[in-house]
Amino acid sequence: MKTKLLITTVTALGLSACSKDKFSTKPQLTFQSVNTQVLAPEQIIKFTLHYTDKEGDIQNNLYVEKITQNCEASNFESVYQMPTDVPPQQNGEGDVTVTFGYGVDLNVPPIKEPACPAQNDTCYFRFALTDKKNNTSDTITSPQIVLLKR
Numbered sequence: 001m002k003t004k005l006l007i008t009t010v011t012a013l014g015l016s017a018c019s020k021d022k023f024s025t026k027p028q029l030t031f032q033s034v035n036t037q038v039l040a041p042e043q044i045i046k047f048t049l050h051y052t053d054k055e056g057d058i059q060n061n062l063y064v065e066k067i068t069q070n071c072e073a074s075n076f077e078s079v080y081q082m083p084t085d086v087p088p089q090q091n092g093e094g095d096v097t098v099t100f101g102y103g104v105d106l107n108v109p110p111i112k113e114p115a116c117p118a119q120n121d122t123c124y125f126r127f128a129l130t131d132k133k134n135n136t137s138d139t140i141t142s143p144q145i146v147l148l149k150r
Helices: 002-018
Strands: 028-034 043-053 058-068 076-081 092-102 121-131 145-147
Touching: 028 121, 043 058, 043 121, 058 092
Parallel strands: none
Antiparallel strands: 028 043, 043 092, 058 076, 058 121, 121 145
């Protein structure tokens, strides 16, 4: 009898822990996809990220950092301006598409030519989202991206 009671209690606790709300005061950011992992000159790269925020007070900017792994000179940090303001809503969630152009001027932020002498850049991108009350999401990382040298 004690064993049945213990199993029932453990199962009930386990189920209640699994049903926690996915929305929290701190924004949550998850990586969804990237349109290419090998970026040639004159191409555009698009990262799709998903966010959730309990208060829905997401700002319209996102921290982005490019980390080059095979040479030191071509990293960048920026605040990416999302195309439109995110409307405030309780339990807000949505997708954000972050777009960069490599040698292309199509009204998107540029990625510069690889700075590694005579070789391609192998890099990854890091993203973080801050809400209006300065709660910042954990930093998420893209898969490796190769920028081909011209």
